[in-house]
Amino acid sequence: MNFDQPDIYHLYYGDEGGTPGSILTFFEFPAAAPGRHGDGMPYRVLWRVQGQDALAFWSERLGDEGVGVSTTAGGVQFADPEGLEHDLVVDDAPDAPLAAVAGDIPSEHALLGFAGVRAYAEDRGASSAPLLDALGFAARSGADDTWQLAGDARRAAWHYDAPAGPGRQGAGSIHHVAWSAADDAELERFREIAARAGARPTPIIDRQYFHSVYFREPSGMLFELASRNVGFAVDEPVATLGGELKLPPQYEARRAQLEQALTPIANPRAAA
Numbered sequence: 009m010n011f012d013q014p015d016i017y018h019l020y021y022g023d024e025g026g027t028p029g030s031i032l033t034f035f036e037f038p039a040a041a042p043g044r045h046g047d048g049m050p051y052r053v054l055w056r057v058q059g060q061d062a063l064a065f066w067s068e069r070l071g072d073e074g075v076g077v078s079t080t081a082g083g084v085q086f087a088d089p090e091g092l093e094h095d096l097v098v099d100d101a102p103d104a105p106l107a108a109v110a111g112d113i114p115s116e117h118a119l120l121g122f123a124g125v126r127a128y129a130e131d132r133g134a135s136s137a138p139l140l141d142a143l144g145f146a147a148r149s150g151a152d153d154t155w156q157l158a159g160d161a162r163r164a165a166w167h168y169d170a171p172a173g174p175g176r177q178g179a180g181s182i183h184h185v186a187w188s189a190a191d192d193a194e195l196e197r198f199r200e201i202a203a204r205a206g207a208r209p210t211p212i213i214d215r216q217y218f219h220s221v222y223f224r225e226p227s228g229m230l231f232e233l234a235s236r237n238v239g240f241a242v243d244e245p246v247a248t249l250g251g252e253l254k255l256p257p258q259y260e261a262r263r264a265q266l267e268q269a270l271t272p273i274a275n276p277r278a279a280a
Contacts, residue, residue, distance in 0.1 A: 023107060046174045057119060125182075140166070151167075198233055
């Protein structure tokens with residue numbers, strides 16, 4: 009559930025262990041008005057796949073489900089029912105694959121984790137400096153308005169594109185993009201770096217499964233730095249992740265009320 013609004017789901021989709029780099033989350037606001045991607049907003053999620061055969065598999069699978077796709081030599085693009093854009097891409101990153109197990113998806117065609125995000129910014133130069141420099145983003149050679157943030161194990165691209173107009177948060181829009189940090193010490197170090205570069209970071213916030221710091225980059229996009237030293241197994245075994253509603257201790261007394269208010273969800277794997 010949503011820590012800030014407990015009668016709203018915070019749904020996590022990722023690999024079996026909830027590994028950072030695999031997780032896309034959704035807030036469920038019933039009857040939310042459609043959002044509009046625009047200036048100061050991320051609008052497309054890039055996912056890694058293994059190769060051209062995987063792109064062909066997903067193009068056919070999505071088409072069979074009535075999803076419109078646009079194919080290029082290096083990717084398959086589509087939008088989900090709420091308008092969030094996705095791009096399946098083949099890249100040469102050495103990152104270990106983060107693939108969820110699904111009976112109807114051949115392992116060689118599985119999604120392998122995030123490759124990056126595309127965002128809209130009217131003044132891309134102002135957005136990229138000095139904050140991205142200070143945080144460790146590096147401009148990618150030969151790619152306009154494209155940056156990469158890389159650690160020892162994983163890396164992701166951050167792309168700026170010119171917007172068509174102003175944006176509006178709503179169904180299908182991206183609220184924030186999270187970047188992984190090791191622990192509270194690293195969170196505090198990057199919090200101070202962000203502040204010196206002109207951002208206004210929050211204090212470290214306890215989200216039970218991770219600790220977070222939030223701030224906006226110059227275009228207005230919300231970044232989260234989230235620690236990876238706690239994890240989703242803090243309150244249940246990894247083998248049962250996603251099987252039942254989990255509440256932080258401060259909301260446990262409201263379980264009966266919240267279970268009545270929240271939309272019933274069936275785990276699709278339980279029926280497989």
